[in-house]
Amino acid sequence: MNDMSPEKTEKSKLGKWSRRGFIGAGVLAGGGLLIGIGVRPGNPISSLAPKVAGGAGEQLVNSWVKIDTNNIITAIVPHCEMGQGAHSVLGQMLADELDADWANVRVMQAPADGSYVVTDTARMFLAPFTLNAADWIEPTWNGLFTQMARMADAMITGGSSSIRTTGQFSMRVAGASARKMLIGAAAESWGVPADEIVTRDSMMSHEASGNSAPYSEFATAAAEQPMDQTPTLKTRDQYRLMGRSKARTDIPAKINGTAEFGIDAAPEGLDLSYAAVVRPPVPGTEAISMDASRAQGMSGVLQILNMGNFVAVVADSYWQAQQAVNTIAIEWSQSESPVKTMDDQFAVFAAALDEAGETGGSEVAARGDAQSAFGEAARTISAEYHAPYLAHAPMEPLNCTAHVADGKCDIWTSTQVPLMARSEVASTIGLSTDDVVIHHPYLGGAFGRRLGAEYVAMAARVAQTTGYPVKLIWSREEDTQKALYRCADMSRLRAGLDESGALIAYDSVFTQRHDPAEASVPAMYDIANTSVRAAEAELHLPFQAWRSVDHSQQGFFVESFIDEAAHAADQDPLDYRLAMLTNAPRHKAVLEKVAEISSWREPAADGRAKGVAIVESFGTIVAEVIEVDMSSGKPVMTDIWAVCDAGYVMNPDGFRNQIEGGIVFGLTAAMYGELELKDGAIVQSNFHDYQMLRINEVPNIEVALINSGDVPIGGAGEPGLPPAAPALANAIFAATGTRVRELPIAKQFV
Amino acid sequence: MANFILNGESITVDADPAMPILWVVREKLGLSGTKFGCGIAQCGACTVHLDGQPVRSCSTAVSQAEGREVTTIEGIAGPEGELTKVQQAWVSEQVPQCGYCQSGQIMSATALLRDNPSPSDADIDAAMSGNICRCGTYTRIRRAIKVASGQVEPRSEDLGEEA
Numbered sequence A: 001m002n003d004m005s006p007e008k009t010e011k012s013k014l015g016k017w018s019r020r021g022f023i024g025a026g027v028l029a030g031g032g033l034l035i036g037i038g039v040r041p042g043n044p045i046s047s048l049a050p051k052v053a054g055g056a057g058e059q060l061v062n063s064w065v066k067i068d069t070n071n072i073i074t075a076i077v078p079h080c081e082m083g084q085g086a087h088s089v090l091g092q093m094l095a096d097e098l099d100a101d102w103a104n105v106r107v108m109q110a111p112a113d114g115s116y117v118v119t120d121t122a123r124m125f126l127a128p129f130t131l132n133a134a135d136w137i138e139p140t141w142n143g144l145f146t147q148m149a150r151m152a153d154a155m156i157t158g159g160s161s162s163i164r165t166t167g168q169f170s171m172r173v174a175g176a177s178a179r180k181m182l183i184g185a186a187a188e189s190w191g192v193p194a195d196e197i198v199t200r201d202s203m204m205s206h207e208a209s210g211n212s213a214p215y216s217e218f219a220t221a222a223a224e225q226p227m228d229q230t231p232t233l234k235t236r237d238q239y240r241l242m243g244r245s246k247a248r249t250d251i252p253a254k255i256n257g258t259a260e261f262g263i264d265a266a267p268e269g270l271d272l273s274y275a276a277v278v279r280p281p282v283p284g285t286e287a288i289s290m291d292a293s294r295a296q297g298m299s300g301v302l303q304i305l306n307m308g309n310f311v312a313v314v315a316d317s318y319w320q321a322q323q324a325v326n327t328i329a330i331e332w333s334q335s336e337s338p339v340k341t342m343d344d345q346f347a348v349f350a351a352a353l354d355e356a357g358e359t360g361g362s363e364v365a366a367r368g369d370a371q372s373a374f375g376e377a378a379r380t381i382s383a384e385y386h387a388p389y390l391a392h393a394p395m396e397p398l399n400c401t402a403h404v405a406d407g408k409c410d411i412w413t414s415t416q417v418p419l420m421a422r423s424e425v426a427s428t429i430g431l432s433t434d435d436v437v438i439h440h441p442y443l444g445g446a447f448g449r450r451l452g453a454e455y456v457a458m459a460a461r462v463a464q465t466t467g468y469p470v471k472l473i474w475s476r477e478e479d480t481q482k483a484l485y486r487c488a489d490m491s492r493l494r495a496g497l498d499e500s501g502a503l504i505a506y507d508s509v510f511t512q513r514h515d516p517a518e519a520s521v522p523a524m525y526d527i528a529n530t531s532v533r534a535a536e537a538e539l540h541l542p543f544q545a546w547r548s549v550d551h552s553q554q555g556f557f558v559e560s561f562i563d564e565a566a567h568a569a570d571q572d573p574l575d576y577r578l579a580m581l582t583n584a585p586r587h588k589a590v591l592e593k594v595a596e597i598s599s600w601r602e603p604a605a606d607g608r609a610k611g612v613a614i615v616e617s618f619g620t621i622v623a624e625v626i627e628v629d630m631s632s633g634k635p636v637m638t639d640i641w642a643v644c645d646a647g648y649v650m651n652p653d654g655f656r657n658q659i660e661g662g663i664v665f666g667l668t669a670a671m672y673g674e675l676e677l678k679d680g681a682i683v684q685s686n687f688h689d690y691q692m693l694r695i696n697e698v699p700n701i702e703v704a705l706i707n708s709g710d711v712p713i714g715g716a717g718e719p720g721l722p723p724a725a726p727a728l729a730n731a732i733f734a735a736t737g738t739r740v741r742e743l744p745i746a747k748q749f750v
Numbered sequence B: 001m002a003n004f005i006l007n008g009e010s011i012t013v014d015a016d017p018a019m020p021i022l023w024v025v026r027e028k029l030g031l032s033g034t035k036f037g038c039g040i041a042q043c044g045a046c047t048v049h050l051d052g053q054p055v056r057s058c059s060t061a062v063s064q065a066e067g068r069e070v071t072t073i074e075g076i077a078g079p080e081g082e083l084t085k086v087q088q089a090w091v092s093e094q095v096p097q098c099g100y101c102q103s104g105q106i107m108s109a110t111a112l113l114r115d116n117p118s119p120s121d122a123d124i125d126a127a128m129s130g131n132i133c134r135c136g137t138y139t140r141i142r143r144a145i146k147v148a149s150g151q152v153e154p155r156s157e158d159l160g161e162e163a
Helices: A008-022 A023-024 A045-052 A086-098 A119-132 A134-151 A160-191 A215-222 A316-325 A342-356 A372-375 A418-429 A454-466 A475-480 A551-568 A575-580 A583-599 A652-671 A724-736 B021-028 B085-090 B102-117 B120-130 B138-148
Strands: A025-032 A033-036 A059-064 A065-067 A073-077 A105-109 A197-198 A202-206 A211-214 A273-278 A287-291 A301-306 A311-315 A331-333 A362-367 A378-387 A399-405 A406-413 A436-439 A471-473 A489-497 A503-510 A529-534 A608-617 A618-631 A635-644 A701-706 B002-006 B009-013 B047-050 B053-056 B070-073
Touching: A008 A073, A008 A311, A033 A342, A059 A652, A065 A215, A073 A086, A073 A160, A073 A618, A086 A160, A086 B021, A105 B138, A160 A197, A160 A202, A160 A211, A160 A436, A202 A215, A273 A316, A273 A372, A273 A454, A287 A311, A287 B138, A301 A316, A301 A454, A311 A316, A311 A454, A316 A724, A316 B009, A316 B021, A372 A489, A372 A503, A378 A551, A399 A454, A406 A418, A406 A454, A418 A436, A454 A471, A489 A551, A503 A551, A551 A608, A551 A724, A575 A583, A575 A608, A583 A608, A583 A618, A583 A635, A583 A701, A608 A724, A618 A724, A635 A652, A652 A724, A652 B138, B021 B047, B047 B102, B053 B102, B053 B120, B085 B102, B102 B120, B120 B138
Parallel strands: A073 A105, A273 A471, A406 A436, A503 A529, A635 A701, B002 B070
Antiparallel strands: A025 A033, A059 A065, A065 A073, A197 A202, A202 A211, A273 A311, A287 A331, A301 A311, A362 A529, A378 A489, A399 A406, A399 A471, A489 A503, A608 A618, A618 A635, B002 B009, B047 B053, B047 B070
């Protein structure tokens, strides 16, 4: 195709890019918002190109797109693929703006390189949300800013954010801009006006002159074209790929065993050894001494290492390493934590809440004058809710393969934070980040757990000590007992009702405030006098964001308590909510729709009842109705309905899959999720006592979507989760009159 | 030395007889489609077939495979990689999310459908409840099994515009 013979283009393109500083045009500005495509100004593409466009004849058009001589277009995606489908949908968004032929679009994981940080995306995240926030919860948006600031200079996948930030503001801009550059190059070559060139399915054509060509023919010339910093994006009526349920590009490899996850790393030319580890049973303690005499003689054992905050056995196989490490008797230092049991932890929470009383603690949000309003209430109800610690338990156990040699370190791992992992490795083993290369394939689940990278640093330390490459794998027991956790929490709530039962005063105080800051605020409801307070208390176990973060416990607290208020007012819980949504038309529409599809107003069969909950999180409003059958005395879920308004859904089937998954994740926690403590250590150890919902316990889930339109679009990965636990608990109350105020549920109905 | 037939091929491998099949196929034979999830036969991610029967390879010693046939996820497609009905249904119903458990799910479903060409919901529950999916794709797994067994029509390749 023209002058794009591989030898020629490989040489020339690097020279051109370097000279013109083409990639420096990467930061785009428009409409008062900083719109970035995620590349640093001045970053030389000559260093980027070899990392993403190593193939002969491939042309990197901008940092997110490359086109090869066969007209295969590759979208280079900065986010990891952990099951959420972001790779596919980000590819769809770029391809649509580029008018690319979807059948010949590929998606590639961007390397862990500073060029692919999501800084600008993160900053921009803030603006549309600030515009949407009700004035009285404005202070809480500072928390969101903090969350976003943490994403700065990082390459993070989390916060249900990939599509609504990187997709909307980077991939689409990159696609539209690349299209314009291709058209510009063709217009010059053909001597025709650019606006007469039509693009479709990775082809350009000019009717009057009879010219037509595939994109690949002008890929090299396109890189010479000026980059439009504010290309016109398509309007919804022009979408060809966005809004459609295109099949996911990662699925074919996930059904035949070829998909590569971190744990599958088999770097060419490296003879791997395997490490199993034991970490301290109580956080913050260290191995003082160990007796490894039994392990020493065991078959395959190569080295036994006391690394202080963990003990490792390196062996010829992981199985041998694990067998050996299990035999080591380790004396651990004493913990200074006063918490030995969950009763102790809840006592710490209770003390903080006692001290805060009815007005103390730090203000999260306030509207009206809640304290005076309680004085005017015809009646007041109050309740205390508890949530336990939870493990993330991704199916792929934590693992990392590391090779440290000649002052360099190569890492193969599943991570949500490749650049943070790189920094952590560099600082841990004393290398510069430039000497650490992170290879990060698919993640076998993460749910927030892989935002932490301590397991990566552990592998680097072991590999540095051994000098040979090591694959370090945590057992399921280590992952369950010695990791990072969804926090336990306790909340005390009060509601003041007037003579008609309407909520005129609302107050809540709780001990854990992480992200998102607004998770505890029932902003959508018309409650004239509201106060939300935090009385922070120390956690015994280390915290890590867990799918939907604070919404995971606050959804249960708030939506269960609103249900209590409805029943106290002797009103239908769904109608009671609807009456409080006069200023929230989107929420109201979602709730009305879920009433319709769940036949809410029709009587349930004997022993069955429905519960409802509605939560807005990560920009998406989700209402769920769960029907439960209590006729056996135990909760059996018989049907689940969900209605979601994300503004606009880029891939409806992918979105539904995420909502279904979020619901199952939330219900798993609601039914079974609990970590207990004994002597400060976690009791549960594996799936036999840290139970997951299984297929026989999950009924049909119907998910309906509303594209309400002109609002910033919402996320998909997390918003299905928060309403699940309260919808189930509310159904159980409707069926039995027993109010669930502590999780998990299953053990309360034996 | 362990001797068995792996995906139709005779294999001799130097392995401790007590070593679970999972680690033999993953580390010694380089087939990484079979996954480690729990190590105690609780999650099903490691499911393979031993003489056609689904077993949890994390808890089955390689000595038990002596002279027998072991089939992994890599061994179920046709000689040219033609997908089985189960695999095709997993694609048409867009089942996987992270995909880590899906090798085990597909191996369990494949064994179910060979013995029971038209499974009921209760049959599916019984055969599949040993396989955990942390992403929560259970409703899609159920539908895909019904598609693979011809009880439900597959969805079209392009699901089109909705909502």
